[in-house]
Amino acid sequence: MNHADGGNGRGKHDGMLDALERAPARSHYWAMGLTDEDLRKPLIAVATTWSETMPCNMNQRRLAEHVKAGIRAAGGTPFEFNTIAVSDNLGMGTEGQRTSLVSREVIADSIELVGRAQPFDGIVCLVGCDKTGPGAVMALARLDLPAVALYSGSMAAGRWRGRDVTIQDMWEALGQEAVGELAAADVLELERVACPGAGTCAAQYTANTMGQTLDFLGMSPFGPGDILATDPAKEGAAEGIGALVMDVVARDLRPSAILTHAALTNAITALVASGGSTNGVLHLLAIAREAGVELSIDEFDRIAARVPIITDLKPTGRFVAADFARAGGTPVVLKELVEAGLMEEGALNVDGRTVGEIAAGVPSGAGGEVIRSVAAPAKSGAQFAILRGNLAPEGCVLKLSGAAEEVHRGPARVFDGERSCSAAIRAGAIKPGDVVVLRYEGPAGGPGMREMLAVTAALVGRGLGESVVLVTDGRFSGVTRGLMIGHVAPEAAHGGPLAAARDGDTIEIDIPGRELRLLVDDAELDARLLDWEPPTPLYPSGVLGKYAGSVGSASDGAVTSAAPLRQPA
Numbered sequence: 088m089n090h091a092d093g094g095n096g097r098g099k100h101d102g103m104l105d106a107l108e109r110a111p112a113r114s115h116y117w118a119m120g121l122t123d124e125d126l127r128k129p130l131i132a133v134a135t136t137w138s139e140t141m142p143c144n145m146n147q148r149r150l151a152e153h154v155k156a157g158i159r160a161a162g163g164t165p166f167e168f169n170t171i172a173v174s175d176n177l178g179m180g181t182e183g184q185r186t187s188l189v190s191r192e193v194i195a196d197s198i199e200l201v202g203r204a205q206p207f208d209g210i211v212c213l214v215g216c217d218k219t220g221p222g223a224v225m226a227l228a229r230l231d232l233p234a235v236a237l238y239s240g241s242m243a244a245g246r247w248r249g250r251d252v253t254i255q256d257m258w259e260a261l262g263q264e265a266v267g268e269l270a271a272a273d274v275l276e277l278e279r280v281a282c283p284g285a286g287t288c289a290a291q292y293t294a295n296t297m298g299q300t301l302d303f304l305g306m307s308p309f310g311p312g313d314i315l316a317t318d319p320a321k322e323g324a325a326e327g328i329g330a331l332v333m334d335v336v337a338r339d340l341r342p343s344a345i346l347t348h349a350a351l352t353n354a355i356t357a358l359v360a361s362g363g364s365t366n367g368v369l370h371l372l373a374i375a376r377e378a379g380v381e382l383s384i385d386e387f388d389r390i391a392a393r394v395p396i397i398t399d400l401k402p403t404g405r406f407v408a409a410d411f412a413r414a415g416g417t418p419v420v421l422k423e424l425v426e427a428g429l430m431e432e433g434a435l436n437v438d439g440r441t442v443g444e445i446a447a448g449v450p451s452g453a454g455g456e457v458i459r460s461v462a463a464p465a466k467s468g469a470q471f472a473i474l475r476g477n478l479a480p481e482g483c484v485l486k487l488s489g490a491a492e493e494v495h496r497g498p499a500r501v502f503d504g505e506r507s508c509s510a511a512i513r514a515g516a517i518k519p520g521d522v523v524v525l526r527y528e529g530p531a532g533g534p535g536m537r538e539m540l541a542v543t544a545a546l547v548g549r550g551l552g553e554s555v556v557l558v559t560d561g562r563f564s565g566v567t568r569g570l571m572i573g574h575v576a577p578e579a580a581h582g583g584p585l586a587a588a589r590d591g592d593t594i595e596i597d598i599p600g601r602e603l604r605l606l607v608d609d610a611e612l613d614a615r616l617l618d619w620e621p622p623t624p625l626y627p628s629g630v631l632g633k634y635a636g637s638v639g640s641a642s643d644g645a646v647t648s649a650a651p652l653r654q655p656a
């Protein structure tokens with residue numbers, strides 16, 4: 088981490104207010120209508136990921152006005168700027184999905200660049216759709232300026248035929264239509280009501296998972312992120328964030344004091360306890376790498392094995408994000424985890440209190456049916472596990488479903504890329520017991536490590552969600568259900584063993600032994616890998632080509648840059 092005003096000469100006290108040679112810079116501040124008094128105050132950047140290309144972040148410009156009002160009221164001068172966002176849902180199953188994980192790096196890089204370009208004293212980041220939260224925290228770790236993040240909020244659920252529906256129902260409706268359980272007209276009716284307005288996908292999918300993670304990492308105060316995007320209370324919360332960042336600047340509290348190993352451990356625990364998306368594994372590894380904190384993918388397995396799911400939220404449970412907010416949200420989850428002894432209570436939150444102090448102010452047992460206790464959880468048993476073995480020497484993420492077999496063994500059905508795999512499922516060519524290998528979809532190989540939602544939803548829709556295992560170096564959507572293994576590392580495009588799998592090979596998934604094995608002997612596997620040739624890159628140039636050439640292993644968070652490891656305090 089680099090202190091932005093330490094060592095590189097930047098910071099608002101570098102002569103900007105009075106040095107003659109800074110007159111050209113000052114002239115541009117006057118051009119924007121600022122006064123001498125404005126420039127004497129702390130200068131606070133307000134970074135949004137607003138976009139009208141998706142519902143997820145479309146409330147952020149309005150929220151930014153309230154953040155800025157809070158900053159002004161607390162004696163600061165705000166400067167709003169915008170970075171990009173890419174919708175996971177809109178690109179799903181298309182070439183556009185290759186851009187999603189890449190966007191996390193672009194978001195991190197762009198916030199970092201603006202943060203370094205001008206002498207800010209602090210920064211607020213407004214985040215929503217999946218990659219924006221982790222991208223922003225990665226930038227904040229790099230900048231190490233006093234900072235607060237605010238999650239712009241979940242969408243409300245839609246209502247269809249007397250029940251709450253989300254984007255998950257929309258995707259699964261396609262699979263149901265394919266097997267005749269729904270008519271095409273039903274799907275068209277559902278699409279009009281599934282997503283009723285602004286906000287992120289409405290249950291415990293990736294965006295809400297990462298939004299809650301901001302609280303447990305300590306970069307957001309507990310609670311404001313839970314307020315729905317369309318709830319008028321969000322505006323007051325945004326104003327409070329403006330006031331808070333001024334306080335954080337006054338206390339000179341920096342991300343390097345917050346993003347510690349304890350904070351990351353708490354975030355992993357909350358990820359598991361909330362039944363959160365496995366994309367959180369990738370993003371927390373990336374944040375750790377950017378913060379210089381040593382964090383192994385195996386820590387996720389250790390925590391997942393001992394922490395139950397206490398929130399009863401879709402996709403693993405019954406309720407939606409609005410129910411979670413009504414049940415008390417992240418403060419109640421925190422309370423339950425602290426009472427069970429599962430939190431590092433000394434970890435610091437941006438509000439200046441430790442996690443233990445925050446939990447002390449939350450009533451016990453307030454979460455009702457939606458947020459349960461660790462003693463009587465919504466689900467026991469791990470929701471995911473980290474496997475290694477000769478198919479994934481650097482690790483992979485097994486997403487468990489309720490009916491998962493302890494050991495699954497089946498014939499490999501190998502596909503290079505999502506399209507041929509989806510076609511085979513649609514043609515009915517995949518049978519119960521098969522192990523579908525879907526490769527060259529990793530960070531470099533895809534490029535972009537696409538989410539395989541179209542494939543997994545088609546499997547679930549055809550009733551194969553529990554009897555077919557998917558093994559891929561790609562990712563899963565937080566909406567995904569079924570038995571599947573992703574993030575296989577090293578990826579096929581880097582010559583990982585997945586590249587050596589062939590149709591008809593036997594693959595074994597040994598859940599208790601935490602192994603993913605290709606049952607061919609070592610000499611044969613070595614010989615196949617010796618013969619392997621890297622595929623021609625799909626995108627030799629442009630941002631996707633640049634990304635493919637620089638991205639690291641999924642087991643390290645698939646980052647394109649990383650800070651040197653910090654020495655433990």
Ligand code: FES
Binds near residue numbers: 141175286287294
């Ligand atoms: Fe943006 Fe789901 S696609 S939150």
